[in-house]
Amino acid sequence: MSDATLKKAIVKPSGVAGENRTRALIAGIPARLFILAIIVIWTVPTVGLLVSSFRTPQAIANTGWWNGLARFTEWSQWTLANYERVLFADQMANAFFNSLLITIPSTVIPITIAAFAAYAIAWMVFPGRKIVFVIIVGLLIVPLQMALIPVLRVYTRHDINGTYLGMWLAHTGFGLPLATYMLYGYISSIPKSILESAHADGATPWMMFTRLVLPLSIPAIASFSIFQFLWVWNDLLVALVFFGTRRPIVTTRLAELVGSRGQTWHVLTAGAFVTMVVPLIIFFSLQRYFVRGMMAGSVKG
Amino acid sequence: MSGVAVQQAGFFDKPAMKAVVAVVILVATVALIGGGFVFLRDVRTAGLLTALVALVVGVGGIWALFYSFNVLADLFPPAIRDKILPYVFVFPAVAALGFYIVWPAVNTIGLSFMDRFGNEFIGLENYRFIFTNEAFLIVLRNTFVWVLLAPTVATALGLLVAVIVDRFSPLTEKILKSLIFLPMAISFVGASVIWRFVYAYQPAGGPQIGVLNAIHTALGNDPVAWLTIRPWNNFLLIFIMIWLQTGFAMVILSAAVKGVPKDLLDAARIDGAGEVRSFFNVTVPYIQGTILTVLTTIVFLVLKIFDVAYVMTSGQFGTNIIALRMYQEAFVQRNFGRGSALAVILFVVVIPLLVRNVRGMRKSGD
Numbered sequence: 001m002s003d004a005t006l007k008k009a010i011v012k013p014s015g016v017a018g019e020n021r022t023r024a025l026i027a028g029i030p031a032r033l034f035i036l037a038i039i040v041i042w043t044v045p046t047v048g049l050l051v052s053s054f055r056t057p058q059a060i061a062n063t064g065w066w067n068g069l070a071r072f073t074e075w076s077q078w079t080l081a082n083y084e085r086v087l088f089a090d091q092m093a094n095a096f097f098n099s100l101l102i103t104i105p106s107t108v109i110p111i112t113i114a115a116f117a118a119y120a121i122a123w124m125v126f127p128g129r130k131i132v133f134v135i136i137v138g139l140l141i142v143p144l145q146m147a148l149i150p151v152l153r154v155y156t157r158h159d160i161n162g163t164y165l166g167m168w169l170a171h172t173g174f175g176l177p178l179a180t181y182m183l184y185g186y187i188s189s190i191p192k193s194i195l196e197s198a199h200a201d202g203a204t205p206w207m208m209f210t211r212l213v214l215p216l217s218i219p220a221i222a223s224f225s226i227f228q229f230l231w232v233w234n235d236l237l238v239a240l241v242f243f244g245t246r247r248p249i250v251t252t253r254l255a256e257l258v259g260s261r262g263q264t265w266h267v268l269t270a271g272a273f274v275t276m277v278v279p280l281i282i283f284f285s286l287q288r289y290f291v292r293g294m295m296a297g298s299v300k301g
Numbered sequence: 302m303s304g305v306a307v308q309q310a311g312f313f314d315k316p317a318m319k320a321v322v323a324v325v326i327l328v329a330t331v332a333l334i335g336g337g338f339v340f341l342r343d344v345r346t347a348g349l350l351t352a353l354v355a356l357v358v359g360v361g362g363i364w365a366l367f368y369s370f371n372v373l374a375d376l377f378p379p380a381i382r383d384k385i386l387p388y389v390f391v392f393p394a395v396a397a398l399g400f401y402i403v404w405p406a407v408n409t410i411g412l413s414f415m416d417r418f419g420n421e422f423i424g425l426e427n428y429r430f431i432f433t434n435e436a437f438l439i440v441l442r443n444t445f446v447w448v449l450l451a452p453t454v455a456t457a458l459g460l461l462v463a464v465i466v467d468r469f470s471p472l473t474e475k476i477l478k479s480l481i482f483l484p485m486a487i488s489f490v491g492a493s494v495i496w497r498f499v500y501a502y503q504p505a506g507g508p509q510i511g512v513l514n515a516i517h518t519a520l521g522n523d524p525v526a527w528l529t530i531r532p533w534n535n536f537l538l539i540f541i542m543i544w545l546q547t548g549f550a551m552v553i554l555s556a557a558v559k560g561v562p563k564d565l566l567d568a569a570r571i572d573g574a575g576e577v578r579s580f581f582n583v584t585v586p587y588i589q590g591t592i593l594t595v596l597t598t599i600v601f602l603v604l605k606i607f608d609v610a611y612v613m614t615s616g617q618f619g620t621n622i623i624a625l626r627m628y629q630e631a632f633v634q635r636n637f638g639r640g641s642a643l644a645v646i647l648f649v650v651v652i653p654l655l656v657r658n659v660r661g662m663r664k665s666g667d
Binding site: 241 | 383482493647
């Protein structure tokens with residue numbers, strides 16, 4: 001008997017407890033049905049996409065994917081050709097490569113800049129540090145839409161539009177408020193005594209930062225990196241505005257496929273799954289950091 | 302720590318030597334970044350070489366920049382160095398924020414009073430048009446419904462799930478929560494494709510491969526082109542957002558629900574409150590702060606997200622929203638004035654949130 005049931009048994013006469021248990025069980029049925037419905041709605045659409053991506057175009061067009069699952073052993077309906085087609089003929093492989101090329105620096109650069117800034121704001125004394133921090137917190141909320149037009153005009157004037165560089169810098173700028181805010185929260189909570197004793201040992205600020213603060217901040221850096229990586233990987237708006245569609249990345253390519261071939265489901269399902277592979281791997285392998293990063297990142301502007 | 306410091310001091314003992322090294326490093330860094338900048342601006346095909354240069358310049362460049370400035374600052378005596386260094390550390394962040402957010406935001410406000418090219422001042426004309434044009438009024442109405450429905454439903458569902466799965470065994474709870482949280486990993490574009498497939502439509506007689514029409518026709522009805530049915534198609538789009546955000550609400554609220562003291566719940570039970578009443582009278586009031594945070598966070602997100610409407614309908618069939626219309630005005634029609642005005646409207650709506658954030662931070666003592 002667990003503590004909780006023991007406590008209940010003491011508090012209440014056993015007859016009432018038994019009646020309560022029956023009542024709870026009956027009351028539990030709607031709750032269980034509700035959870036069941038939610039789970040079905042939250043998983044079945046994705047399963048349908050995944051199943052369909054392995055079916056031949058004819059099979060997809062003629063029967064629902066659930067029929068395919070019910071007649072699983074009709075082997076002729078299953079194929080990998082959709083992936084071959086979407087990866088090469090429809091350029092998804094190229095898009096995948098481009099997405100990585102945009103996403104990795106767009107994650108490393110802002111987190112580096114933010115870590116330096118957060119360290120300075122948290123532990124170095126200089127006039128204006130509070131104002132800088134208040135401004136950063138305010139900027140967390142500014143919608144991305146407020147920045148797009150003027151930056152695009154500058155990009156066009158200097159011919160940076162459509163370049164990797166332009167994308168990294170844009171994602172750096174847009175990711176910085178959150179990165180700095182998150183890392184500040186973490187770095188400022190490092191015990192003062194650790195930094196003071198390092199200082200007393202003659203460590204320069206650079207050494208304290210690279211050998212002490214950075215290693216200690218790994219959990220926060222990991223959480224933010226995952227958030228920023230996924231945000232950039234999944235981003236459509238910044239890519240459409242600053243990168244264009246001439247060179248594909250996964251989101252713009254998939255959106256284009258929807259626009260040009262909205263009914264060719266064998267292409268769309270496989271294409272959608274290609275764009276989802278990286279986020280899903282991260283989700284399943286780094287779930288704890290993933291959840292933490294998503295929570296912290298939910299305020300991004 | 303001190304050993305290393307001594308070592309470094311020994312190697313770069315002479316100030317002249319240090320200065321030369323610092324200048325060489327700085328010049329090399331600037332050359333690397335500048336050269337990489339030009340190279341990457343001019344090369345527009347993604348070969349492996351580009352990728353390599355890109356990664357070296359992008360990732361290495363930023364570190365080299367900080368390092369070389371640090372070496373430069375180290376030329377000065379520690380007292381002066383410690384005055385310079387904070388600015389070295391903060392400057393890149395401030396510069397990037399200034400160029401990518403602060404300046405453009407101010408500029409956008411200015412542009413919202415200008416014509417489509419951003420040349421001529423036309424006063425409030427863009428706003429007048431937005432608030433009187435029939436198509437735009439539908440855009441505003443839809444956005445309002447999105448903001449009203451998506452956060453509240455996602456939060457309510459998330460809370461219900463959190464409370465219910467809290468009774469299950471820890472393993473079951475973990476699995477169920479993972480499944481509901483999973484959509485958070487998927488891009489809005491990917492999620493939209495998933496749901497387009499659910500809403501897929503074939504004229505009557507054809508095989509219905511979309512789940513929704515399959516169920517609908519199995520019940521004896523004619524198939525429906527769901528995404529074209531005004532105004533109800535808006536709800537189908539909003540549902541995608543709910544599907545994506547319920548997991549977020551659930552995770553945050555689940556932590557809050559677990560924080561409700563057992564004593565309070567037991568006391569309510571002894572007083573004869575059933576599950577439902579103790580939920581509304583104890584749990585909800587106890588975690589209302591968290592609920593409010595979740596709600597505002599999703600409101601904020603819903604306002605900005607344009608991807609779902611873009612992929613599902615491109616805003617056709619009366620489903621446009623401000624965020625999508627802003628994109629279309631500014632970057633498809635190239636009407637910078639009207640696009641800016643729409644951005645400003647989004648911004649004005651979130652200002653109370655901004656004020657709350659800054660106030661909350663001041664209060665917390667920082």
